[in-house]
Amino acid sequence: MDMRARVNAALKQAMKDKAADRLSTLRLINAAIKDRDIATRGSGGEEAKGCGDAEVLEILGKMTKQRKESARAYEEGGRLDLAERERQEIAVIEEFLPKQLDEDEVSAAIEAAISATGAESIRDMGKVMGELKSRYTGQMDFGKVGPMVKDQLCAASNGGC
Structure with a gap:
């Protein structure tokens, strides 16, 4: 339905x-x-x-x-x-929203989105967020996810933020 x-x-x-x-x-x-x-x-x-x-x-x-x-x-x-x-x-x-992902699931989803998009630096943040929104709409708070994506991209680019 x-x-x-x-x-x-x-x-x-x-x-x-x-x-x-x-x-x-x-x-x-x-x-x-x-x-x-x-x-x-x-x-x-x-x-x-x-x-x-x-x-x-x-x-x-x-x-x-x-x-x-x-x-x-x-x-x-x-x-x-x-x-x-x-x-x-x-x-x-x-009641109509899918189950919200917990912090570990969100972190794993971010890692998967980073590898799926081939993101290497903070400049690729838009690609990663787009990937997450296409897959997890309604399952995570993107206001809280943004800083987490930024942190992971900064860590991946050896602190180049």
Whole structure:
């Protein structure tokens, strides 16, 4: 079952269960997917197909990141009720994301991407990140992975950073 169908099935189930908070989050996901479809259509993309699973995973990853930042800001502002609401939305969104890789798996994936792209220096960081994004979208936080890639490329080029 593709991502879009999974979200729609969960949306229908939430309606049946009368789970208002879950339903609200699922509607936000659906709206974000439809927004991407419209943007793709406007830029000359495929009209009938819409965005694929990789793009849906990217959307979900961004939504999760936004909510984590919001929850942190709410906590700093003393609004624990709003921070909790954001965490509940994160939990619903993460149901559709693949399992997050742990640190050892991320490190191994970086090493594999470096060898697959033949990267030798920091100048090849874009190639490595592109390879990781094509294979592991939704499975790792690329904001945290970037410095790790940089460190490994610097180590590989004998500290030439």
